[in-house]
Amino acid sequence: MKQNISWERVLACVYKEVKHIQRDWSIVLVALVLPTLLMILFGQALNLDPGHMKMLIVYPDNASPVQSQLNPYEFSSSFANIDVESLDHSINSLKSGHSRSFVLLQDNKQINVICDGSDPNTANMLSNTILGVYRNDLSQRRLESGQPMIKNISVSQRSFYNEANLTQWMLVPGSIAVIMTLVSTLLTALVIAKEWERGSIESLFTTELQPVELFLGKWIPYCALALSVLLLCFIIAHFCYCVPMRSSPITLLFVTIFFLYATLNLGLWISASLKDQFLCAQVALMSAYMPSFMLSGFLFEIRSMPLFTQYLSALVPARYFVPPLQTCFLVGGSWIYYLPYCCILLLLGTFFGWRAIQALSLRMSK
Amino acid sequence: MININRILVLCWKEFLLLIKDPKARLFLIGPPLIQLFIFAYAATLEVKNAKIAICNHDGGQLSQNFVEHLAAAPWISELIETYDINQISDWIEKQVVLAGVIIPQSFESNILSQQIIEESVVFLYTDGRRANASQLVGGYIQNICDQMTREIQFQSVAPQPIARYWYNPNLQAIWGTVPALVAIISMLMGFLVTALSIAREKEMGTLDSLFVAPIRSFEVLLGKAGPAFIVGMFQALLMTLVGSWWMQIPFQGHLSALMLICAAFIYSVIGLGLLISCLARTQQQAIVGIFFMMVPCVTLSGYAAPIENMPMWLQYCSTINPLTYGLFGIRGVFLKNLSIFILLKLCAILVTIGSVFLGIAHHVFDNRLITGTS
Numbered sequence: 001m002k003q004n005i006s007w008e009r010v011l012a013c014v015y016k017e018v019k020h021i022q023r024d025w026s027i028v029l030v031a032l033v034l035p036t037l038l039m040i041l042f043g044q045a046l047n048l049d050p051g052h053m054k055m056l057i058v059y060p061d062n063a064s065p066v067q068s069q070l071n072p073y074e075f076s077s078s079f080a081n082i083d084v085e086s087l088d089h090s091i092n093s094l095k096s097g098h099s100r101s102f103v104l105l106q107d108n109k110q111i112n113v114i115c116d117g118s119d120p121n122t123a124n125m126l127s128n129t130i131l132g133v134y135r136n137d138l139s140q141r142r143l144e145s146g147q148p149m150i151k152n153i154s155v156s157q158r159s160f161y162n163e164a165n166l167t168q169w170m171l172v173p174g175s176i177a178v179i180m181t182l183v184s185t186l187l188t189a190l191v192i193a194k195e196w197e198r199g200s201i202e203s204l205f206t207t208e209l210q211p212v213e214l215f216l217g218k219w220i221p222y223c224a225l226a227l228s229v230l231l232l233c234f235i236i237a238h239f240c241y242c243v244p245m246r247s248s249p250i251t252l253l254f255v256t257i258f259f260l261y262a263t264l265n266l267g268l269w270i271s272a273s274l275k276d277q278f279l280c281a282q283v284a285l286m287s288a289y290m291p292s293f294m295l296s297g298f299l300f301e302i303r304s305m306p307l308f309t310q311y312l313s314a315l316v317p318a319r320y321f322v323p324p325l326q327t328c329f330l331v332g333g334s335w336i337y338y339l340p341y342c343c344i345l346l347l348l349g350t351f352f353g354w355r356a357i358q359a360l361s362l363r364m365s366k
Numbered sequence: 367m368i369n370i371n372r373i374l375v376l377c378w379k380e381f382l383l384l385i386k387d388p389k390a391r392l393f394l395i396g397p398p399l400i401q402l403f404i405f406a407y408a409a410t411l412e413v414k415n416a417k418i419a420i421c422n423h424d425g426g427q428l429s430q431n432f433v434e435h436l437a438a439a440p441w442i443s444e445l446i447e448t449y450d451i452n453q454i455s456d457w458i459e460k461q462v463v464l465a466g467v468i469i470p471q472s473f474e475s476n477i478l479s480q481q482i483i484e485e486s487v488v489f490l491y492t493d494g495r496r497a498n499a500s501q502l503v504g505g506y507i508q509n510i511c512d513q514m515t516r517e518i519q520f521q522s523v524a525p526q527p528i529a530r531y532w533y534n535p536n537l538q539a540i541w542g543t544v545p546a547l548v549a550i551i552s553m554l555m556g557f558l559v560t561a562l563s564i565a566r567e568k569e570m571g572t573l574d575s576l577f578v579a580p581i582r583s584f585e586v587l588l589g590k591a592g593p594a595f596i597v598g599m600f601q602a603l604l605m606t607l608v609g610s611w612w613m614q615i616p617f618q619g620h621l622s623a624l625m626l627i628c629a630a631f632i633y634s635v636i637g638l639g640l641l642i643s644c645l646a647r648t649q650q651q652a653i654v655g656i657f658f659m660m661v662p663c664v665t666l667s668g669y670a671a672p673i674e675n676m677p678m679w680l681q682y683c684s685t686i687n688p689l690t691y692g693l694f695g696i697r698g699v700f701l702k703n704l705s706i707f708i709l710l711k712l713c714a715i716l717v718t719i720g721s722v723f724l725g726i727a728h729h730v731f732d733n734r735l736i737t738g739t740s
Contacts, residue, residue: 026651041665047675096708097694111527117534118701120542121411122672127529128505134527153511156487157504160458162494170497190650277649278562282393294408301499304414306407326495
């Protein structure tokens, strides 16, 4: 007794879901406050520039800074916070985390840069900066004292599409992927499970509602919600962080709809196949939120990962959303660039959606 | 007067609730371990296995030498040669390559000339969409150039500075990531268990039957906290063991030191989790609340970027963030064998934070639930 989809019933379902959303302050929080908060945090807090860190310089016992091979003033242009300390004190402050690095000068002119390796990324960045400053300092002195110059080969770097190489221009578009995942997968992952737990789904069984109609009834309002969040994110990114928009907003909308197709279906699949909100939340966290952070290429390069995580990331919808997003904002590009991403999202979404409707039909036919 | 017996009974009830359901039981062990495995290997800011385009306009011996250096670099997996600069920008736009190196025609003659003014430069084009990776690639290429400089100029007069990394001599990213993940995942799981606990009873209506029972509100909260504490400690211990045995992260400190810092950390997480739980009316709200806490906590903890680099107002925010201390403490015990004095200080801060949150949670619980003014 397969019936055709009745749009009247779908609309009724949408209306019911909209009422749910209206009555719940937490959804407003997710839709308005969370994107703003995330954008502020990603824009402000993720600064990897080592200049603000405390750095210590240790001179050998019987030398004064004047005679030494290292001029502390040279460092003051790159580091805001420099101190000359004893060796014991420096070791202690490295251990207790008060400073992250110190430069140890020895009598035999050997220079050691010692960094706290317990935070490898920062340590790497720090040692590169310190060695760079030292190199400049050295060639400066040689020039002043008339010694033959060391002819360094220098690198002249030009960063395409992001001329000042601002991390914010990378992070802010990327964080839209995380926010959209949150709004689409996390919220939908709970909607059907909630009805199971409360038992209200039983009363839906008694109506003529079809699984597909229920699915659409959940899908449409959350898609609309996610798109309005996109608008908010776009406004913050473009007007507060001055990230340029080099393709048309229509492209952005277009790609986002494909992405939402995948993530909303994933959320509804989780929700339809697990009845428990606690489990749904766990699965949604594991399969959508954390991967959108870690495996999407938003923070970490996918090609740098070991093979098994690379394969795993192929299943993460956000992975196919981060590059188009960044391209949309920073490059522009032709539609041929976006096409493969959209196709994969379409495939993933169709698979998730098919599983979701299957799970719903199975439950509803019993 | 708090009655220990009643608290224990409540703890037992909560504990059974957590472990009776086979699916839920699986989810207390599975996700933390899976996340630890995947993210420990994934979370690296290094650039490896990169595709780089090279455009050599010089063709002399030294430029060939430079290309060989590039080809030998361990972080490059594929070096694509071209003679067309426009081709490079095209590849970068399509993200075929991460970066392109261009050796100009005057490369060799500039190195060999005696004039100071003529500097020898290689040009590096990078993809600004991946700002972090391009920054790193810039550093890597500079290192190769320095190495070349040293090889060409045999009369190395100045001592070369040496960078040493204490506590992590080979600077392996995973050594820093795993202890951080132990803290972050414990926090996430702690939030999940506690934040949903009261909200679930509210939604199911079983909270009302607790109100009519002769139990004080504070005892209910402690009853919820107990099992979450046990589960959290168990998960932290499990992840530590996997980290040190399977992933070979050196464990410098003492296990009891780790247990101490974990206990204080999980206590503060539970305090915050219960506060979320008391504020939320449904489980969906509780989960939204978890995100509201989780995202700022991780971002402001110093895991993704150092706290010193943040603007002042965010630095103040990070001082009330339990993860700041938990992360530092757990990493410290793992890699640095942190002294007991510092550890106790961290614990004291964590316990204070936890108690304040617990106190607020109690207040909210009393006001909103018992007197019914929600």
